[in-house]
Amino acid sequence: METSLMRLIHEPAQTHLRVVREADSPESASFVFEEAAPSTSRAFIEANTLAVGFSELRHEHIIPVFAKDNERTLSMADFIQVTSEAVRDVFRGEQILTPQIRVSHVIKGRIPEAKDKPASQLLDWEQTVRFERMMFAIEVPTLFETVGGNTLTLVIGGVKAYNLDNLTGRKCPEHFKVFVGFKNLVCTNLAIRTDGLLGDLRVSSLEQLRQGVLTLLREYDQHRHLRQLEALTRYSLTEHQFAQLIGRCRMYQHLSTAAKQRIPALLYGDQQLGTVVRDYYRDENFCREEDGSINLWKFYNLFTEANKSSYIDTFLPKSINALDFTFQVQDALDGSTAGSWYLS
Template sequence: MENNNITLVRVNSKPVEVEDIQPIQETSDIHFMAANTQPVKLDDLQKKHTIPVFAKDNESTISHQEFIETVSIVTEKIFGGEQILKPAVRVSHPIKGRVPTAVGKPAKELLEHEKTLYFERIAFAIEIPSINDRVAENGLNLTIGGVRAYNLENLYSKKSEERFKLFIGFQNKVCTNLCISTDGFKSDVKVRTVAELANAAFNLMGNFNVYKEIEKFSSLPQTMITEQQFAQIIGRARMFQNMPYKQRKDIPQFPLMDSQVNLVVKDYYSDESFCRNDIGNINLWKLFNLFTGANKMSYIDSFLDRNVGCQQFVGGLNEAIGLNRHHWFVS
C-alpha cells in the first residue's frame, strides 16, 4: 500500500478554555443521520451478519465490516497522533434469510441460529475531536466516513467493480449535522479489492485541506437573508421540484425534497439553535444547518450527495448575495 507522499495540515492549535473541554466519548455520535436507519455495533457486523456474493461465480463482495475497518486503518495511519473515536455505524434495508435446515418452518418458530441477516445499506462516521474549529460558536470536529449500498451493485452477475462513497469533513457538535463539500467527497469510488479502496481513502484524506474547508463555512454567518428572501427560496424550491428538466437544467440545483423543505420551514420558526431572529432574518450558517438537519431524513444512498448539495447551494447563495449577482432563488 503506497503512501503517495501525503501532506497533512492541522486545524486548530490555539489554547482551549477550561469550559470548552467536553467529556471524551467512547464512540462517535450515532445521530449523524436518522430516518429509516438504526445503529449497529461493528462487532455485530463481524460476528452475526452474512456477506453477499456475486451469484454467477460465488465471489464475495467487500463486506460492510471490511469497508469500515479499511477506512479506520487509513484514518489511524494518517492521523495517528490524534484522538480517534470508534466508528458510529447506521444501517437500513435488512435482507433476511434462513439456513437450509429451517426451510418451511414458520417465521415465529425460527431459532436465532436459524436466521440470517445482512443490511443492504450502511453509513458510518469516525470522529476526530482533537482536530477541531468553531464557526459561529458552534464546535466542529473533523469527521471521516463512508456509505455503501448493495442495491447499486449487480449481485446477479460475476464479480466486478464495487461502488463506495467516501467523505472527510466536519460534524457540528451542536446538532451532529455533517458539514461536507465537494473537496471532501468521493461520490463514486469503484474498486475490486480492499487495497484499491484503501488507496482511494488515502488520496481523499491526503488531499483534504482543513483550513480551506473551514473558510467555506466561516463566511456564512456574516451573510443575512430576510424573511421575504427565505420565503422566496422555499417557494422556488417547490417550483424547482416540478419544473421541466429543460427549464431547470441551468438553475442552481436545490438539494432537498418537498418533505424535507417542510422540516426546514418548521425549524426556521422553532429550532433552538438555528431559528430566525426576532424580525425574521436568518444568516446563511443557520440556513445551512436547517438544510443539513432536514437532510438527516434522507435514505443512506442519497444522504452524502444531498449533504454536499446543501453546501453547494448555500455557498452559491453566499457568493451571489455578497457580490450582488443574480441568483434565481433569491433574485
C-alpha cells in the first residue's frame, strides 16, 4: 500500500492551539486552548474516567509534592502543555485540535479552616481535589488515511499516573507515558504500535519531557504503521477459527508461567474477551460477515473497543498487545508457528 497520509484536507489548515507566555519559564506559561475545535467528544477510554477541561486541570486541581522535601511534581497540566507545544512544532501548519482529557482515581481534601466541618456542609472553595491518573489525546485531523473503509487520523497523547512515582520520598525522576498513533473516527478506537509508545519515560524537568516527546514524534514511522494496518484487511478468520481462538484466549489466562512463555502474550481477561464475542455478533462497524467470517482489521478493532474498559494505567500496554496479538494471528494464517497455538 502506498500510503497518502500526508495529503491535506482541501481547505486552509488552522491551528486551534495557542500559547500566551506570561514569563520566560515553561512552568509559568499560560496555555490557552480554543474552545471552538475540541477533539472528538466521544471517549477514547471509558472505565472509571471523567472528562475534564485543561483550564480546570490547571487552576482547580492541586499538585502533589514529594513528601520528604516538599518539592513539587511535574503537573498533569504541564505535561499536556509541553506535549501540545511539541506537536505544534513537529506538525507545523496542520490543524491541531484541543486535547481530550480523562482522569480517574480522585483524591479529595479540604482547607485547614474547614477541618471541623461535616463533609455535607463543605463549600466548593473549602474543598481540594486532584486525580491520581490522567490520559489525554490530541487529534491532528489534516493527517489522515482510510483503512478498511474507516477514516484514521493521527493522534498524540500521554498518560500520567502518580501511583507509579514514589511521592513518599525525596524528589526523583517521574514516570510518564507518551504515544502517537491513529484514531479510528467511526469508533474513536486508538491504534498504537510499539514504536509509537514511550511506555516508561522518566524525567526530572519539563525540558527533558519535551525532548522525549519530540524524539518519539520524529522517530515514529507512521507510513509503516498504516501499511501494517491495511494488510490486516486482507486476512480473515472463519467462524470456526474465531471460536477456536476465543476459547484458547480464555484458556491462556490459566496456563502455567512456563507454558505462557512459549505462547504470544495476551493481556485481555475474561470480561474483555466477553465484550469481543458480544461485538463479534452485534457491533455495527466490526461485526462478522453473514457467513460468520471476520477480517483481521475488524478483529483488531473488537479488541481495541474492549480496551476502552481498561484503567488508565493499563490502557496503553493493552493497546500495544492488541496489535501485536493480531499480527501473531496474521502470521499463523500465513503458516508461521507464531500464534499457531491459538488456532490449533
